[in-house]
Amino acid sequence: MHLARYPRRFIAHLPTPLERMDRLSKELGGPEIWIKRDDCTGLSTGGNKTRKLEFLMAEAEMEGADVVITQGATQSNHARQTAAFAAKLGLQCHLLLEDRTGSNNANYKNNGNVLLDHLHGATTETRPGGADMAAEMEAVAEKMRATGKKVYTIPGGGSNPTGALGYVNCAYELLGQVNNSGTKIDHIVHATGSAGTQAGLITGLKATNANIPLLGIGVRAPKAKQEENVYNLAVKTAEKLGCAGVVSREDVVANTDYVGEGYGIPTAGGMEAIQMFAELESILLDPVYSAKGAAGLIDLIRKGYFKKGERVVFIHTGGAAALFGYDAAFDFSGRWVAN
Numbered sequence: 001m002h003l004a005r006y007p008r009r010f011i012a013h014l015p016t017p018l019e020r021m022d023r024l025s026k027e028l029g030g031p032e033i034w035i036k037r038d039d040c041t042g043l044s045t046g047g048n049k050t051r052k053l054e055f056l057m058a059e060a061e062m063e064g065a066d067v068v069i070t071q072g073a074t075q076s077n078h079a080r081q082t083a084a085f086a087a088k089l090g091l092q093c094h095l096l097l098e099d100r101t102g103s104n105n106a107n108y109k110n111n112g113n114v115l116l117d118h119l120h121g122a123t124t125e126t127r128p129g130g131a132d133m134a135a136e137m138e139a140v141a142e143k144m145r146a147t148g149k150k151v152y153t154i155p156g157g158g159s160n161p162t163g164a165l166g167y168v169n170c171a172y173e174l175l176g177q178v179n180n181s182g183t184k185i186d187h188i189v190h191a192t193g194s195a196g197t198q199a200g201l202i203t204g205l206k207a208t209n210a211n212i213p214l215l216g217i218g219v220r221a222p223k224a225k226q227e228e229n230v231y232n233l234a235v236k237t238a239e240k241l242g243c244a245g246v247v248s249r250e251d252v253v254a255n256t257d258y259v260g261e262g263y264g265i266p267t268a269g270g271m272e273a274i275q276m277f278a279e280l281e282s283i284l285l286d287p288v289y290s291a292k293g294a295a296g297l298i299d300l301i302r303k304g305y306f307k308k309g310e311r312v313v314f315i316h317t318g319g320a321a322a323l324f325g326y327d328a329a330f331d332f333s334g335r336w337v338a339n
């Protein structure tokens with residue numbers, strides 16, 4: 001596999017660290033838990049979309065784009081990383097943000113990722129929850145093209161075969177780290193949403209015959225739909241890489257028991273995960289993605305899904321910027337000391 005064949009804009013801080021979480025492992029008393037710090041990719045508070053955007057933005061530049069448009073939920077980490085990447089390349093960035101949660105909280109609407117979108121110079125417009133965001137984005141792109149702009153559109157989450165190459169590369173990077181340090185790993189776990197992260201990882205793991213099971217913890221779609229989305233994208237990604245057929249349907253496993261009420265709505269398990277990671281490991285999770293992924297990891301450890309003596313790598317996909325849009329979900333009143 002030769003990823004240097006594909007255009008890429010090198011911006012991410014790579015390789016991201018791979019660290020052992022001693023205090024969390026001890027607290028849970030199960031497997032040895034490691035964390036791959038893709039929250040530390042470096043671009044405007046980091047996150048998993050930066051790896052995908054290295055390939056997507058290179059394609060935008062090659063096509064001579066002067067504007068990139070993408071879409072996501074109000075507190076989209078993907079939108080924020082796209083805005084930051086575009087600023088670095090001197091491209092205009094326009095974002096369509098879907099009001100997927102219906103929250104009217106002022107910080108949810110203006111702080112966190114939304115603040116950063118605007119700081120990076122992006123323009124934004126909103127759509128009501130349930131809008132067909134792909135169609136909305138295409139309509140906006142057409143209007144801009146009619147004014148003579150050269151527009152490059154990026155799908156939600158940057159999840160297409162070009163973006164997924166970033167996570168094929170992450171699979172190689174992780175394998176390099178564990179192979180060169182004699183760290184045999186038994187499982188990889190991460191939060192899965194628009195499917196590009198899991199599709200890229202499974203393609204990279206299968207193409208190298210790594211034989212490490214990958215588990216995506218869903219944040220939105222039901223299991224069958226999530227697995228189908230990941231599988232379909234993995235098939236196309238493998239075709240793009242010239243290794244068609246390496247991924248079979250059984251390789252794609254998602255557990256969607258931790259979504260809760262819906263996308264972007266915090267869960268009790270997720271809030272517990274945020275506090276555990278922050279207090280035991282000084283690592284910040286976000287309520288929308290990484291906390292639900294970690295809630296799945298924690299619950300499955302408690303249920304004995306992973307064995308003592310095994311090593312589990314949790315890929316931290318980022319998102320902590322969203323915490324500042326979700327302050328209302330926390331109650332720290334018990335920690336204030338009267339003076």
Ligand SMILES: *Cc1c(COP(=O)(O)O)cnc(C)c1O
Pocket residue numbers: 047048049077078157159191192193194195196197198286289290317318319
């Ligand atoms: C987008 C995102 C994910 C999910 O990745 P997909 O490639 O969309 O499945 C997970 N965690 C965070 C913090 C994200 O922003």
